[in-house]
Every structure is written in structure tokens, then in C-alpha cells.
Amino acid sequence: RKEVEQDPGPFNVPEGATVAFNCTYSNSASQSFFWYRQDCRKEPKLLMSVYSSGNEDGRFTAQLNRASQYISLLIRDSKLSDSATYLCVVLFLDSSYKLIFGSGTRLLVRP
Amino acid sequence: GAGVSQSPRYKVAKRGQDVALRCDPISGHVSLFWYQQALGQGPEFLTYFQNEAQLDKSGLPSDRFFAERPEGSVSTLKIQRTQQEDSAVYLCASSPEGRGLGTGELFFGEGSRLTVL
Numbered sequence: 001r002k003e004v005e006q007d008p009g010p011f012n013v014p015e016g017a018t019v020a021f022n023c024t025y026s027n028s029a030s031q032s033f034f035w036y037r038q039d040c041r042k043e044p045k046l047l048m049s050v051y052s053s054g055n056e057d058g059r060f061t062a063q064l065n066r067a068s069q070y071i072s073l074l075i076r077d078s079k080l081s082d083s084a085t086y087l088c089v090v091l092f093l094d095s096s097y098k099l100i101f102g103s104g105t106r107l108l109v110r111p
Numbered sequence: 112g113a114g115v116s117q118s119p120r121y122k123v124a125k126r127g128q129d130v131a132l133r134c135d136p137i138s139g140h141v142s143l144f145w146y147q148q149a150l151g152q153g154p155e156f157l158t159y160f161q162n163e164a165q166l167d168k169s170g171l172p173s174d175r176f177f178a179e180r181p182e183g184s185v186s187t188l189k190i191q192r193t194q195q196e197d198s199a200v201y202l203c204a205s206s207p208e209g210r211g212l213g214t215g216e217l218f219f220g221e222g223s224r225l226t227v228l
Contacts, residue, residue, distance in 0.1 A: 008151075034215045043202060043219035044154065087153050091215050096167035097142060099215060101153035 003027055006088050006102035014110055017078045021105045023071040023088030032091040033064055035073050037084045038104065044087055047073075078109045113137065115220035117203050123226045124193045132188045132223045134203030142206040144217060145178055145188050149199045157201075160186060161209045193227045200224045 006023045013019050025033075033050035048055065050062040050071055061074040071088055088102040116135040124130050136143050142161055146154035147170075156170040162183035171178070175193075180186040190197055201224075204217035 004153075006153075032215050043221050044217075045219070046216045049215060089215065096159055096169070097161070097209070098156055098159060098167060099144070099217060100156060101146075103151075103153040 002103070003100050004088055004090050004102040006105045008103055008105060010106040010108050012108045012110060013078055015078055015080060017109075018074065018076045019078055019107065020075075021073045021086055021088075021107075023073075023102055025069050025071070025088075025090045025100075027090070027092065028066075028069065029092065030069075030090045031093045033062075033071050034089040034091070034099075035060075035062060035071075036087040036089050036101070038087055039084050044101070047086070075107075078107075080109050080111065083107055083109045115203055115205055115218050117201075117220035117223050119223055120221065121224050121226075123228065125228055126194060127192050128227075129189065129191045130193055130225060132190075132201050132203075132225070134186045134188070134205075134220060136184065136186070136203070136205030137207075137218055138184075140205035140207050140218070141209045143180055143186050144204045144206075145186070146202040146204065147172075147199045148202055148222070154202055157188070190225075193225075195227050198225055198227045 035047040036044040037047045038044040050064045054063045059076045063072045085104040087104045092098045145157040148154045159167040160180040175191045177189045200222040202222045204219045
């Protein structure tokens with residue numbers, strides 16, 4: 001079983017739709033959580049951190065449920081420019097400092 | 112530029128050749144990571160340096176893979192006797208923090224795309 005699992009998609013939604021992605025992680029010792037965005041043939045970039053209390057950044061809302069080891073990302077009022085792959089990322093701080101990436105969920109926003 | 116720079120951007124190697132991939136992190140960044148990303152997959156952790164110390168190499172897939180960062184700045188990932196399964200994008204990332212701080216923001220380079228024929 002992979003340490004971080006995501007539905008690969010693709011999610012194909014019309015502009016203006018609300019879409020949600022989920023992610024589960026297997027290591028309960030995981031410290032911190034993030035969503036990264038990766039455009040086609042580009043490098044990943046940090047989208048937002050995920051806090052236990054939930055957090056919002058404009059149209060994006062991230063939630064964390066430590067008990068269920070589950071992270072979510074909600075995108076409201078989808079734009080064409082939101083089309084990308086969204087990577088769920090978990091930080092382990094054991095003997096190292098390691099960010100583990102999920103395989104990503106692909107989002108396609110159509111006109 | 113001020114970002115992470117990787118070279119070469121593209122490399123085609125014949126099976127069995129050795130390759131070396133270079134990463135210039137953002138100046139002053141303490142942490143440096145190498146990831147391998149196969150087509151349609153997320154980045155897979157290979158190794159982590161804090162300054163010149165390689166603190167974690169648990170992700171290196173075999174002893175054909177070797178990474179170094181001798182002066183705590185530029186890093187090189189070397190792959191010996193390349194195999195077809197080594198074909199992937201190799202991403203380098205840096206962070207201004209060392210372990211224990213962990214804001215989780217990594218700054219990635221554009222990657223080196225390796226194709227082994």
C-alpha cells in the first residue's frame with residue numbers, strides 16, 4: 001500500500017463547478033500536510049498547507065482529519081486555469097525530513 | 112535566475128551508460144532533495160541533504176544511484192549502468208529550512224528528463 005493515496009481522476013468539470021479531491025495517508029506519525037499543483041510538463045509548486053482546523057485561500061479550502069488520516073481539497077467556482085494535477089503531500093519528520101507525494105489527481109476544467 | 116536550476120534538461124542515454132545530473136539550488140538553501148517522477152506518477156523521494164550531509168538515501172532504488180553535495184551547495188545525481196526503467200524526470204528541490212522546521216515548501220527545478228534507450 002502506498003503511503004499517500006489519491007484518486008487519479010481525471011475529474012472533468014465545467015467552468016464554475018465545485019470539485020473536491022480526497023487523499024488518505026497511512027503513517028499516523030505524519031507531521032504536516034500540503035497540496036501542491038503541477039501543470040503539464042512543469043515542476044510541482046506549493047498550492048497551500050493544510051491545517052487541522054481547516055483553512056481557506058480564496059476559492060480553495062483544505063481540510064484535515066487526523067483520526068481518519070484523510071485530507072481534502074475543495075475548489076469552488078472552477079476556472080479554466082485550474083486545470084492541472086493536484087498532488088497531496090505529507091511531511092514525515094522522523095530521522096529525516098521527507099515529503100511524500102501522492103500520485104496526483106488530474107483536473108480538467110472545460111468551457 | 113534566482114530559482115533552482117537543473118542540467119541537462121534532456122538526456123538520452125544508451126542502456127549501460129553512466130549519466131550525471133546537476134542541481135544548483137537557491138543560494139543559501141540548507142535542504143536539498145532529489146525526486147524521480149515517472150510518467151503519470153507523483154514524484155518519488157530519492158534522497159535528502161542538509162548542507163553537505165546526506166541524511167536520508169532510503170529512496171535510491173539501487174546501488175547504481177549515487178548523490179553528492181560536497182560543499183553544501185550544488186548537488187549531482189549519478190546513475191551508473193543506466194537501465195530502461197531509469198527513464199523518468201529527475202526533480203531537484205531545495206528549501207531554506209533544515210529538518211525540524213518543516214513548513215513543507217519545496218522549490219523545484221524544472222527537472223532533467225532522462226530517456227534510456
